[in-house]
Amino acid sequence: MSTQPIGTPRPSLQTQISRASTIRRTATNYIVAGLAILATIVVIAPLVAILAYLLFKGASSLNLAFFTHIPAPVGEDGGGMANSIVGSAIILVLASLMGIPIGIAAGVYLAEFGRGKALATAIRFTADVLNGVPSIVMGIAIYSLIVIQQKHFSAFAGGVALAIMMVPTITRTTEEMLATVPHAIREAALGLGVPKWRTVISVSLRTASPGIITGCMLAFARVAGETAPLLFTALGNQFWSLKLNEPIAALPLQIYAYAISPYDEQHRLAWAGALVLILLIMVSVTLVRIFANRGQLKGAS
Amino acid sequence: MSLTPTSPMTDERNPQSTESTSVLPTLPRPPQVSLPGAPDSGSTDPVAPLSPIRAYLNARGSGRIADNTFQAVMLLCALSIFLIVIFIFFILISRSKLTLAAFAFKFFTREAWDPVSGDFGALPFIFGTLATSSLALLMAVPLALGVAIFLTELCPQKLRAPISFLTELLAAIPSVVYGLWAVFVLVPIMRDQLGPFLYKTLGWTGFFEGSNFGVGLLTAGIILAIMILPIISSLTRDIMNAVPNSQREAVLALGATRWEMIRIGVLRNSRIGIVGAVMLGLGRALGETMAVTMVIGNHPNIGKSLFAPANTLASVIAGEFSEATGDLYLSALIEIGLALFLVTIVVNTIARLMVWAVTRGAPARAH
Amino acid sequence: MGVGIQVENLNAWYGTNHTLQDINLHIPANHATALIGPSGCGKSTFVRCLNRMHETNPIARATGVVKMGDLDIYKDASPVEIRRRVGMVFQRPNPFPTMSIYDNVISGLKLNGFRNRRILDETVERSLKSAALWEEVKDDLKKKSGASLSGGQQQRMCIARAIAVDPEVLLMDEPASALDPVSTSKIEDLIFQLKTQYTIVIVTHNMQQAARVAENTGFFLNGKMVEFDSTHKIFTNPSDKRTEDYITGRFG
Numbered sequence: 024m025s026t027q028p029i030g031t032p033r034p035s036l037q038t039q040i041s042r043a044s045t046i047r048r049t050a051t052n053y054i055v056a057g058l059a060i061l062a063t064i065v066v067i068a069p070l071v072a073i074l075a076y077l078l079f080k081g082a083s084s085l086n087l088a089f090f091t092h093i094p095a096p097v098g099e100d101g102g103g104m105a106n107s108i109v110g111s112a113i114i115l116v117l118a119s120l121m122g123i124p125i126g127i128a129a130g131v132y133l134a135e136f137g138r139g140k141a142l143a144t145a146i147r148f149t150a151d152v153l154n155g156v157p158s159i160v161m162g163i164a165i166y167s168l169i170v171i172q173q174k175h176f177s178a179f180a181g182g183v184a185l186a187i188m189m190v191p192t193i194t195r196t197t198e199e200m201l202a203t204v205p206h207a208i209r210e211a212a213l214g215l216g217v218p219k220w221r222t223v224i225s226v227s228l229r230t231a232s233p234g235i236i237t238g239c240m241l242a243f244a245r246v247a248g249e250t251a252p253l254l255f256t257a258l259g260n261q262f263w264s265l266k267l268n269e270p271i272a273a274l275p276l277q278i279y280a281y282a283i284s285p286y287d288e289q290h291r292l293a294w295a296g297a298l299v300l301i302l303l304i305m306v307s308v309t310l311v312r313i314f315a316n317r318g319q320l321k322g323a324s
Numbered sequence: 325m326s327l328t329p330t331s332p333m334t335d336e337r338n339p340q341s342t343e344s345t346s347v348l349p350t351l352p353r354p355p356q357v358s359l360p361g362a363p364d365s366g367s368t369d370p371v372a373p374l375s376p377i378r379a380y381l382n383a384r385g386s387g388r389i390a391d392n393t394f395q396a397v398m399l400l401c402a403l404s405i406f407l408i409v410i411f412i413f414f415i416l417i418s419r420s421k422l423t424l425a426a427f428a429f430k431f432f433t434r435e436a437w438d439p440v441s442g443d444f445g446a447l448p449f450i451f452g453t454l455a456t457s458s459l460a461l462l463m464a465v466p467l468a469l470g471v472a473i474f475l476t477e478l479c480p481q482k483l484r485a486p487i488s489f490l491t492e493l494l495a496a497i498p499s500v501v502y503g504l505w506a507v508f509v510l511v512p513i514m515r516d517q518l519g520p521f522l523y524k525t526l527g528w529t530g531f532f533e534g535s536n537f538g539v540g541l542l543t544a545g546i547i548l549a550i551m552i553l554p555i556i557s558s559l560t561r562d563i564m565n566a567v568p569n570s571q572r573e574a575v576l577a578l579g580a581t582r583w584e585m586i587r588i589g590v591l592r593n594s595r596i597g598i599v600g601a602v603m604l605g606l607g608r609a610l611g612e613t614m615a616v617t618m619v620i621g622n623h624p625n626i627g628k629s630l631f632a633p634a635n636t637l638a639s640v641i642a643g644e645f646s647e648a649t650g651d652l653y654l655s656a657l658i659e660i661g662l663a664l665f666l667v668t669i670v671v672n673t674i675a676r677l678m679v680w681a682v683t684r685g686a687p688a689r690a691h
Numbered sequence: 692m693g694v695g696i697q698v699e700n701l702n703a704w705y706g707t708n709h710t711l712q713d714i715n716l717h718i719p720a721n722h723a724t725a726l727i728g729p730s731g732c733g734k735s736t737f738v739r740c741l742n743r744m745h746e747t748n749p750i751a752r753a754t755g756v757v758k759m760g761d762l763d764i765y766k767d768a769s770p771v772e773i774r775r776r777v778g779m780v781f782q783r784p785n786p787f788p789t790m791s792i793y794d795n796v797i798s799g800l801k802l803n804g805f806r807n808r809r810i811l812d813e814t815v816e817r818s819l820k821s822a823a824l825w826e827e828v829k830d831d832l833k834k835k836s837g838a839s840l841s842g843g844q845q846q847r848m849c850i851a852r853a854i855a856v857d858p859e860v861l862l863m864d865e866p867a868s869a870l871d872p873v874s875t876s877k878i879e880d881l882i883f884q885l886k887t888q889y890t891i892v893i894v895t896h897n898m899q900q901a902a903r904v905a906e907n908t909g910f911f912l913n914g915k916m917v918e919f920d921s922t923h924k925i926f927t928n929p930s931d932k933r934t935e936d937y938i939t940g941r942f943g
Binding site for chain 1: 381386387390391393394395397398399400401402403404405406408409411412415416418419466467468469470471473474475478487489490491492493494496497498499500501502503504505507508509550553557581582583584586604607608610611612613614618638641642645646657658661664665668669671672673675676
Binding site: 138139205207208210211212213214215216217218221222225226229230 | 742744747749771772773774775776778779781783785786787788789798799802803849852853856
């Protein structure tokens, strides 16, 4: 203030206060920005750490034996997870065969027939809520329904448990993708005298198909890593089994079993299995991203 | 071909072109003009054969049966979603009849868990669930908000897609893989480094008593926090993006700093939605099974120490279901599953309503 | 060959909005009839009642009698059957984006199960020639997608698609309003040729267009049909003062 020439009025109290508060506000601004960046780093760090660990610990165990052999007897070295990989594939195919058609059909109903109806809103809401139900609850529900009735564990029961997890997800994504189909082309088909069912299949579904396939892949990737629903349905199996009404091995189940076992050898295999599982899921998620972008362009043209 | 209205038409169009006396263009004069009200004959040549196309299309039915069947099948599949929920509810109730009869509501207020003598009470697991979920939220919510703020308001455009992709990858990692990493990386850190550090610095609070083997409430809370982060953060981002730019601009025009703009223009408007996102994260934390089972210590316990082993509703089912001998034991576990089912439905319903209230109009994301 | 349409006491609603009130009208066969009027007067709703597209909207309702020749289109046939006989060209071109030009043109046949390859090929050629598009696309029929053409070409392809099913009536709801002047005049020439084969009803807000292509014109205002007469009379000596106000530009 002493640098001001004589005669100019001194800065008022208000200017002094606002200058201080400006400094405080600017400082706060920068601090918050810093915290936000810090938060992002803290969030990404575990991801990097987990992936790094998986690679580090698991890659060395990925050899041909891993993909072709079944688990070795307890205490022995070697062995692989071939039966788990195949078993997972079988369960996932089962689940997809049951879950994808029902999910797509439900999505078709919501988008093409249920617009504006209260029933459709209720179904949509229920699907969202169902997506949040813990997977272990699904597991014990299917256990109570199928395993107790049949008096044995089975790949089929595991498939059903995963299927009911896929249905709400696929329903919502199918509905959302169908909603992006411009109404004008539906009208074009109806105006030509094409019946409604044919319009839905050959125009709506066909136009939205890239997005719908994306949604199915997302649901597939999500249930591929699920362990809890399979604990009491598919149970797991140390040997080769391809039968649908017997317990079957699955990759996540085997990883869990090995992780909590006391043997180092099995820990090693758990890491390798986790790496394989993660790679499969990441590939699916990335493919989804690529397809989603292409699908958007296609639908918009 | 002329485009101006007053020029005469070409000869093909109008062999009798005349000049018009009004500003309107010359009009074609058709040979006959039908006046309104006079019906005329249908096709000019009723005896002419129909083209094969017309014959084919005329013979096609109305497709009404196919349409109705199709709609019915679609409706049935849509109703299956209701059926799934109802089915789960009824089967869980029917299989937990034994403990429902034996203990009624006291099941959830008793502390006992002795399978041998048939004495069951779920209170320790309720405690474990609440404790781990609260810890997880405490750690995850500020971080998730930070990430959301960074990605929506601060991040340069080019980095936005890769970083958000990375946070979504976090959501794609299966629970069992988180658990595996937690068992072999997090537990030793907790046992050897983090635990002693916390005891030294914060031991006076009483939260860090007792022996520390690396497993326990805190470890489970940490891995849960990592797992629920992506949900809270991506939903919060959607909600923040749903706030119209006019709100941001209005606050900026008043001379606010960027943080103040975020606080007043964006966060204040999306408060309800963010609470909803947090509740969805809570819903996920309540039901998370595998990773928690692997690091929580699997021991029914209620206590102040964060180092103590414990059990959650989900992890007791996962851990003890296969050893459940006796119908009462099984019934107890299934009743716990029923409780988990109902609680997560309630939490998720409230959460979805909140999120929906804020993002109405903006397109939803499927999770 | 075209067929005439008789409309008696047609009323239409969107929810509680009484969009069309007591329309009585006769559309002569093998002529072009234009419907003019200001925005929102109900002319689009009217043509959508002629091919029963109006009822695809869940809150829409219509009463009255519409007869194609001797057929009561609401009582004697299903909507799907009617729409196979009454074609429609929409305001904005709406080709099927996942189909080639060839598939777009014969979509009305293919999606109804028609399989004869030879007739399909002939139909594509005939329809595209009638729509004055054949020369421009004949080499790319199966290679290009329907959506890759320019706006004017897309609309002509939509016209080809509509006439490929050999309808008796062709409804056109402002077919050139989204197009440039060159495309517009091409389409007007088209209509001139087409009306020898089909009965055409064209909705337009462009009075000069109505004057250029149609023998008869109906003037709609606020859901009512104020006047229907030969185009020449409507534009030179209208009976109703409201018609005169509209065509001289006092409103609308």
